[in-house]
Amino acid sequence: MTESAIVLVVTAMVTQAVLSKMGGVPEMRSVSGQMKQFAGLGGMVIAVTTTVCALINLLDTWVLTPYELPYLRVEMMALLTVCGAVVAERVMKCGCADTFPHAGSTFALITGNCAVLGTAVLCVEPGESFVQSVATGFSTAVAFTVAGILFAAIRGRISDEDLPLPVRGIPVLLLCGALISMALTGLNMLM
Amino acid sequence: MKTKTAQSVSEKSVQSVPVNTVQSVSKKSVQGVPAVLLGLCPLLCVCANVQSGFATGVIALAVYAFSIPVLSLADRIIPGRWNAGYMRIFLLAAASAGWSVLAGILLEAFLPALYAQIGAYIPLNVVFCVLLDLSGISAAWNTAALSRKLADGAVFILTLTLAGLIREFSGAGTVCGVITLLPAWITPVGIFTRIPGAFLTAALILIVCNAWRTAGNVNECAGAGNADGYAGAENVNGYSGAGNADGYGGKEDSQ
Numbered sequence: 001m002t003e004s005a006i007v008l009v010v011t012a013m014v015t016q017a018v019l020s021k022m023g024g025v026p027e028m029r030s031v032s033g034q035m036k037q038f039a040g041l042g043g044m045v046i047a048v049t050t051t052v053c054a055l056i057n058l059l060d061t062w063v064l065t066p067y068e069l070p071y072l073r074v075e076m077m078a079l080l081t082v083c084g085a086v087v088a089e090r091v092m093k094c095g096c097a098d099t100f101p102h103a104g105s106t107f108a109l110i111t112g113n114c115a116v117l118g119t120a121v122l123c124v125e126p127g128e129s130f131v132q133s134v135a136t137g138f139s140t141a142v143a144f145t146v147a148g149i150l151f152a153a154i155r156g157r158i159s160d161e162d163l164p165l166p167v168r169g170i171p172v173l174l175l176c177g178a179l180i181s182m183a184l185t186g187l188n189m190l191m
Numbered sequence: 192m193k194t195k196t197a198q199s200v201s202e203k204s205v206q207s208v209p210v211n212t213v214q215s216v217s218k219k220s221v222q223g224v225p226a227v228l229l230g231l232c233p234l235l236c237v238c239a240n241v242q243s244g245f246a247t248g249v250i251a252l253a254v255y256a257f258s259i260p261v262l263s264l265a266d267r268i269i270p271g272r273w274n275a276g277y278m279r280i281f282l283l284a285a286a287s288a289g290w291s292v293l294a295g296i297l298l299e300a301f302l303p304a305l306y307a308q309i310g311a312y313i314p315l316n317v318v319f320c321v322l323l324d325l326s327g328i329s330a331a332w333n334t335a336a337l338s339r340k341l342a343d344g345a346v347f348i349l350t351l352t353l354a355g356l357i358r359e360f361s362g363a364g365t366v367c368g369v370i371t372l373l374p375a376w377i378t379p380v381g382i383f384t385r386i387p388g389a390f391l392t393a394a395l396i397l398i399v400c401n402a403w404r405t406a407g408n409v410n411e412c413a414g415a416g417n418a419d420g421y422a423g424a425e426n427v428n429g430y431s432g433a434g435n436a437d438g439y440g441g442k443e444d445s446q
Contacts (some may be wrong), residue, residue: 040439070225071292072316078288114232117318122311147263166401171394185385 038152042145044092046138048084049116053124053137057082059125070126077120085110115144151177215226223229233319234354235389237309241367246305247312248348252317255289256344263285284317292377316386350396358383 058075063069088110110116119140124133154176163172233251238244263280295313299306359367363384364373373379382388 070295074292074317075285075288077314078284078317079281082277082284084330086277114236114318118232118315121314135287165243166398171397171401174394175395178387178394181387181390182382185387 009126038148039056039145040092042141042148044088045113045116046112046141048081048088049119049141049144050134051075052080052116052120054130056120056129057122057130057133059129061152072096073126074121077117081110081120084116115140121155122164127161150180214273230319232315232349233312235386235393237307237312238351238355238358238389239384240359240363241352241355242305243308244351245348245352246298246302248344248351250309251314251316251319252347254287254294254342257290258283259340279371287317288314331438354389354396355390357395358388361392362388 030154034132056073060073064073064076074115119137124134125139128136151173158172160175233247235245262279262283265279269278291314294316296320297305298313299310356366359368359373361380362385363379363381364379365371380388383391
């Protein structure tokens with residue numbers, strides 16, 4: 001339990017999926033300076049990533065490892081991600097269509113999100129306990145959401161600044177990302 | 192009330208996506224990663240040097256080149272009412288995951304050094320959004336669609352290689368791992384080979400591209416206040432008709 005708690009905190013705050021492993025960066029550019037909108041997407045990413053990590057752990061334990069089918073792992077993860085994206089889009093469209101105007105984009109933003117599949121592929125390893133896999137998935141998705149909200153806040157603040165034309169928009173956001181990433185790299189090295 | 196809203200959103204997205212979105216996105220996607228900002232994950236996470244950038248681009252495109260025929264075949268076999276956007280994405284994910292695993296096995300067998308650098312990221316080919324976009328425009332094999340895919344693919348490889356070149360040269364002072372270009376008294380900026388350097392390189396490429404475009408027409412500066420220039424910087428529908436799963440599998444071209 002203590003180990004899972006450590007995994008949770010370290011993954012969410014220090015080993016940032018977005019700013020240290022670069023998963024889900026294209027989704028960052030879709031944030032429009034409105035943190036509420038990104039929070040909706042972040043919530044769905046947390047739900048889908050945690051579910052995929054939990055299911056892949058169960059598949060590993062009951063099917064892939066006993067029957068020696070490791071090559072089907074990526075296939076299963078990809079299909080689970082797409083399934084999760086379908087469910088997430090349906091939920092967003094039916095439940096939150098009036099709150100989140102881009103709810104219809106959820107499917108694409110989750111299917112094409114390296115952070116979701118990347119977490120399952122890179123962070124969840126065969127042989128991990130169920131709780132540990134869930135903690136890893138959840139905390140990585142929280143890290144994605146935190147980074148997204150951070151980017152949305154930065155974008156909201158710098159949108160009115162008088163910057164040179166070629167630097168405005170995404171380039172200055174990436175430069176800010178570089179600075180935050182440097183800080184996190186320093187933290188990683190300290191650990 | 193909620194149901195009505197959901198219905199209207201759904202109907203609106205179904206009506207709005209096909210022809211115009213696919214055409215406009217395909218026009219922009221010819222300009223590659225710097226134009227539509229799809230495919231930043233591979234650009235940033237694995238392109239620490241020229242070889243890894245080039246190899247990532249080639250492998251990703253090979254995976255999709257082999258996956259698209261599966262999609263094309265499915266168009267002919269699966270009955271129309273089942274062949275909706277979701278089904279196409281399921282098939283594409285399954286096919287590309289299979290080919291990705293095979294690519295990983297081959298790379299590990301024949302180029303183990305390269306596999307050590309990029310092997311962990313090969314499975315992520317399945318969700319590279321730029322390639323989902325490429326395969327989604329059309330599964331057709333007519334000359335126009337094929338040439339557009341080839342142009343997009345070439346730009347994708349070039350951009351990844353360029354990013355690798357900049358990061359390797361700035362971070363290690365070498366090109367392709369062997370040619371040392373910097374004199375011994377200049378110390379390379381090591382941060383460029385790490386993750387922050389990836390952000391800096393991407394920002395640099397975008398600034399140069401934006402400056403290039405603004406030199407011609409100030410109003411067309413990509414993302415500089417005009418979200419449409421970025422094909423989705425403000426408008427998430429820039430994800431090639433992301434408002435609707437059909438946006439990934441627009442069937443207009445495949446007819």
